[in-house]
Amino acid sequence: MHPDPDTRHAPPVYDPAACRALMRGGSRTFFAASLLLPARVRAPACALYAYCRLADDAVDDGANPLQALAQLNERLDALYAGRPRAIEADLALAGVVHRFAIPRTLLDALLEGFVWDLEGRRYETLDDLQAYAARVAGTVGAMMALVMDTRDAHAVARACDLGVAMQLTNIARDVGEDARRGRIYLPLAWLREAGIDPDAWLAQPRHDAALATVVQRLLQAAEALYARAEHGIAALPRDCRAAILAARLAYAEIGHQLAREGLDAVSRRTVVPGRRKLALVAQASSAAVRAPAHDAASLPPLPATRYLVDAVAAGPHPAFIPARNFPQRVGWVLQLFERQLAQRQALQRPLARPALAQRQLVPPHGPY
Numbered sequence: 001m002h003p004d005p006d007t008r009h010a011p012p013v014y015d016p017a018a019c020r021a022l023m024r025g026g027s028r029t030f031f032a033a034s035l036l037l038p039a040r041v042r043a044p045a046c047a048l049y050a051y052c053r054l055a056d057d058a059v060d061d062g063a064n065p066l067q068a069l070a071q072l073n074e075r076l077d078a079l080y081a082g083r084p085r086a087i088e089a090d091l092a093l094a095g096v097v098h099r100f101a102i103p104r105t106l107l108d109a110l111l112e113g114f115v116w117d118l119e120g121r122r123y124e125t126l127d128d129l130q131a132y133a134a135r136v137a138g139t140v141g142a143m144m145a146l147v148m149d150t151r152d153a154h155a156v157a158r159a160c161d162l163g164v165a166m167q168l169t170n171i172a173r174d175v176g177e178d179a180r181r182g183r184i185y186l187p188l189a190w191l192r193e194a195g196i197d198p199d200a201w202l203a204q205p206r207h208d209a210a211l212a213t214v215v216q217r218l219l220q221a222a223e224a225l226y227a228r229a230e231h232g233i234a235a236l237p238r239d240c241r242a243a244i245l246a247a248r249l250a251y252a253e254i255g256h257q258l259a260r261e262g263l264d265a266v267s268r269r270t271v272v273p274g275r276r277k278l279a280l281v282a283q284a285s286s287a288a289v290r291a292p293a294h295d296a297a298s299l300p301p302l303p304a305t306r307y308l309v310d311a312v313a314a315g316p317h318p319a320f321i322p323a324r325n326f327p328q329r330v331g332w333v334l335q336l337f338e339r340q341l342a343q344r345q346a347l348q349r350p351l352a353r354p355a356l357a358q359r360q361l362v363p364p365h366g367p368y
Contacts, residue, residue, distance in 0.1 A: 036243035036285055044100065044147040047092035052110065052140060054089045059114045066118070072111055080104055100146045101318045105311035110139045117183075122198070124188050126221055127303065132185075133167035134160065134304040142308050145232070148240045149318075153301075156312050158232020160305035162244070165225035166251045172218045173254055176266035179205035190214045205266055212263035219255040219263075226252050228299055246284035250277050 037045060058068040075085050084094035096102060113135030123129040141163030145156045171178075171185045178185055184202050191198050194210040201211075226248055233244050250272065258270040301309045 038239045041148050044096045047096050048143055051089045051093040101316045103311040103315035106139045109135045126187050130304040133164040137163035137167035138305045153309055153313050155232045155235040157301035157309045158229050161225045162229035165222045168218055168222035169251055169255050172215050173270050186214055207264045207266040215263045242285045246281045249280040
């Protein structure tokens with residue numbers, strides 16, 4: 001809740017260039033795709049990336065992950081109360097939350113996915129794995145739909161499908177890397193069906209024909225979701241479709257490249273050549289995206305993402321400046337200036353402003 005209706009509409013101050021630099025250093029694929037977005041969407045998309053990226057790093061790489069999670073929750077409390085901390089990622093996110101009415105449920109779900117990572121949770125079935133992917137990636141898809149001014153339930157469901165598909169691709173690509181960190185995300189039931197004991201394999205991870213069948217199954221599950229997601233791309237504003245199609249094609253290509261390399265996700269990390277990425281971006285930029293033949297309404301949300309879609313449907317619509325008489329408008333403008341001045345002064349303090357642009361990051365699981 002906003003404590004003061006006359007101050008809740010003051011847009012936070014932040015540096016968009018720092019957020020763009022963070023995306024460029026962390027994920028070249030998404031940075032390239034973002035260049036196809038119209039300027040009105042590119043800035044909030046970069047702000048979302050900055051927050052998600054730094055939140056993931058704070059939990060994954062920090063000395064005290066539980067404390068980092070607690071602090072992230074406290075910062076979200078402050079942000080949704082209309083008092084974001086003087087941290088650039090928080091100020092950037094606050095502007096997006098304010099303008100596009102991002103439900104708190106989406107960000108809480110993202111942090112819950114980080115908790116599951118800390119717990120070392122494993123996933124017995126594909127449905128269980130999709131529940132994890134919904135939190136760390138489906139949430140980002142839903143938020144991206146909102147910053148493109150798309151709140152239709154079917155379009156949001158397809159955006160969640162795209163996020164989950166990207167997450168499954170990430171997991172397939174990173175099997176070996178995750179194993180070396182003591183983590184396993186592949187469905188345990190699939191491993192056993194392939195004759196692999198999960199604990200024994202994790203103790204000595206290696207690529208073989210049996211593991212390749214499991215990786216292939218996961219990529220097939222991702223491909224099915226990429227196909228579903230195309231309904232949502234066609235429902236986006238026309239000037240946003242090329243960028244999202246580019247991200248969809250480039251990420252799916254990771255799976256295609258992995259298949260060409262024999263599905264070996266243990267002894268090597270699959271990388272799509274730069275020229276191929278550029279070709280896919282060019283293909284997306286020239287494509288007229290149309291929905292597939294059958295009706296998108298016939299595709300319900302995944303069970304794992306339904307609550308995210310419902311949260312968007314039940315949430316508030318984007319905030320606008322309320323009607324005021326002239327004295328009230330003058331007072332609101334003065335409060336706005338005072339608030340922005342205080343935020344700028346806070347950002348100028350040496351210890352209060354993290355150097356986002358200086359960080360060179362490896363993309364985490366999830367499409368951010």
